[in-house]
Amino acid sequence: MSVRNTPPCSPSPGPDAPPRVPVKFSFRTTPEIHFGAGSLAEAPAAVARLGRRCLLVSGRFSLERSGKLAQIEDGLRAQGVALSRYRVDGEPDLVVADEGARVAREGGCDVVLAIGGGSVIDAAKAAAALATNEGAAIDYVEAVGAGKSITRAPLPLVAVPTTAGSGSEVTKNSVLRVPELRVKRSIRSDLMVPRVAIVDPALIATAPxxxxxxxxxxxxxxxxxxxxxxxxxxxxxxxxxxxxxxxxxxxxxxxxxxxxxxxxxxxxxxxxxxxxxxxxxxxxxxxxxxxxxxxxxxxxxxxxxxxxxxxxxxxxxxxxxxxxxxxxxxxxxxxxxxxxxxxxxxxxxxxxxxxxxxxxxxxxxxxxxxxxxxxxxxxxxxxxxxxxxxxxxxxxxxxxxxxxxxxxxxxxx
The missing domain is CATH 1.20.1090.10 (Dehydroquinate synthase-like - alpha domain)
Incomplete structure (x- = not known):
């Protein structure tokens, strides 16, 4: 892939122009990003660096159909990591987030691996946060919830997107449906940024x-x-x-x-x-x-x-x-x-x-x-x-x- 022919971000100033003073800003993102075809293979080792009992969050059947599930499971076992599964079907709502947190707690999970589209990663982010913080998803959802903040570090999350769109692997919020109110709202915290993002274009190529x-x-x-x-x-x-x-x-x-x-x-x-x-x-x-x-x-x-x-x-x-x-x-x-x-x-x-x-x-x-x-x-x-x-x-x-x-x-x- 080449990006050499893309334009610069702004015109070059003349030789006598004073240097531009940058505006005040802050910048945060996922601290560890792996990019490239085949980088899915790096997921088990990344998980093993963060924990020994993993909650694997995925879509309903896509991992099985692609054959990647067996690859991931074998890789986790080779790293000595135990595994619990949680499947997400469609866009996540409050119940999906709460249920994912329950599965993580009951499985004694200390790390989360999310492989899927933005909905899967959002569900995993919410589950990872709720597993370590008291209460239910509605307590933390912006604007319609109880206004609580995430105060305890979520379970560390390794996020592997299978679609090229949401960018959820590098953001701090989880978008959830609130069916009773017919709205979508976020649980949002700097603590919810995934610890590792693994972006494998070979996965994205399989999307319909x-x-x-x-x-x-x-x-x-x-x-x-x-x-x-x-x-x-x-x-x-x-x-x-x-x-x-x-x-x-x-x-x-x-x-x-x-x-x-x-x-x-x-x-x-x-x-x-x-x-x-x-x-x-x-x-x-x-x-x-x-x-x-x-x-x-x-x-x-x-x-x-x-x-x-x-x-x-x-x-x-x-x-x-x-x-x-x-x-x-x-x-x-x-x-x-x-x-x-x-x-x-x-x-x-x-x-x-x-x-x-x-x-x-x-x-x-x-x-x-x-x-x-x-x-x-x-x-x-x-x-x-x-x-x-x-x-x-x-x-x-x-x-x-x-x-x-x-x-x-x-x-x-």
């Missing part, structure tokens, strides 16, 4: 095309939103700029049925960088809206991001032009267009970049929101539920009318 498309659009959205976010900072900028290029090109290859080992590797790296970026810079209105879309309407997270990204990007640009034309995020939106559009394109504006996002989504076969059962009657509830969390990092505050416009433009196209 529809899963790869929605996951990849999620990762692309992380990168774009983190670049425009109020929390954008130098440490994340150096990742998101080449990451946007890698993700966009890899998704283009997937859309045209010409994905290769190199494009899978590029997508895996872009998703990893997107996770690091969102954890440190924040996101924006796409993720502000997609949370209630998932809670109220059951829209899958990655597909929802892919639906919303074109109209949200265009709406942010229009709002910045109208109300904050000197805002740095507007210049960054032009830079995103430079990353996506051909050098000889007659119009390389951010509006054309929004069109490029929409064309990519359509080529990947992701349907508009109405295809997931969202209708006009849902819009008011979605907007009302969108103001917490990621919306606060959007580069400019969007009005309810602007949010409604995004949703209406995304219902059918």
């Amino acid at each position: 095309r529809s899963v790869a498309a929605s996951s990849g659009l999620d990762a692309l959205t992380h990168l774009v939103e983190a670049y425009l976010s109020k929390g954008a900072q130098p440490m994340t900028d150096v990742l998101v700029v080449p990451g946007i290029t890698l993700a966009y090109r890899a998704l283009g290859a997937l859309a045209e049925d010409r994905a290769t080992d190199e494009s899978h590797e590029a997508m895996a790296l872009a998703a990893l960088w997107g996770g690091i970026a969102l954890a440190n810079a924040g996101l924006g209105a796409v993720h502000g809206l997609v949370a209630p879309l998932g809670g109220f309407c059951g829209v899958p997270h990655g597909a929802g991001c892919g639906c919303l990204l074109p109209a949200t990007f265009a709406t942010n640009v229009a709002a910045l032009r109208a109300r904050a034309p000197a805002h740095p995020a507007l210049a960054r939106a032009h830079e995103v267009a430079d990353l996506l559009l051909p050098r000889d394109a007659p119009d390389r504006s951010p509006e054309r970049a929004a069109d490029a996002f929409r064309a990519l989504r359509d080529k990947l076969g992701v349907p508009p929101l109405r295809g997931y059962g969202v209708g006009e009657a849902d819009l008011a509830s979605i907007i009302a539920g969108s103001r917490a969390g990621s919306m606060r990092s959007n580069p400019i505050e969007l009005t309810d009318d602007e949010l409604e416009g995004i949703l209406r433009r995304t219902l059918d196209g």
Whole structure:
């Protein structure tokens, strides 16, 4: 894989320009990251360094079907590690988190290994935290729970993603469904960052095309939103700029049925960088809206991001032009267009970049929101539920009318 041809993160200053003083920022991520094809084989040794009784969290059947389960079990036994299993089916909710913690405690587990998509890793993060802290998941969930904080170190977690999207292997939160309230909320703590992340592009290459498309659009959205976010900072900028290029090109290859080992590797790296970026810079209105879309309407997270990204990007640009034309995020939106559009394109504006996002989504076969059962009657509830969390990092505050416009433009196209 090559990233040599990706643009620099910012134009080079002239020889007489004063050095730019960095903004104040902080940066946290998973302390140990292993990347590369075949790196799954490193998981048993990583687990053995952290504990002797492992809770293995996975999806329902994917590990068995792939033959990787036996490989992992044999590797753990060779390292002298005992094993308990916990399977996660679909997006995790409070019950899944509590049950995972119970299995970990009853098994005497002192380390957790999560192998799966973002839902599996989120469930494992919650189980690892709840296994060492008193109470139930609802006590720790933001906004709707009892407001308790994670105070005791969770069981150490080794996270192995099998999709290139969520970036959960390098973030500090676990997103859980609260079915009674029809919302998704997070348990969040710096203590919940996985101890080890193992990103093996060979695992990601086995994902079904529809899963790869929605996951990849999620990762692309992380990168774009983190670049425009109020929390954008130098440490994340150096990742998101080449990451946007890698993700966009890899998704283009997937859309045209010409994905290769190199494009899978590029997508895996872009998703990893997107996770690091969102954890440190924040996101924006796409993720502000997609949370209630998932809670109220059951829209899958990655597909929802892919639906919303074109109209949200265009709406942010229009709002910045109208109300904050000197805002740095507007210049960054032009830079995103430079990353996506051909050098000889007659119009390389951010509006054309929004069109490029929409064309990519359509080529990947992701349907508009109405295809997931969202209708006009849902819009008011979605907007009302969108103001917490990621919306606060959007580069400019969007009005309810602007949010409604995004949703209406995304219902059918």
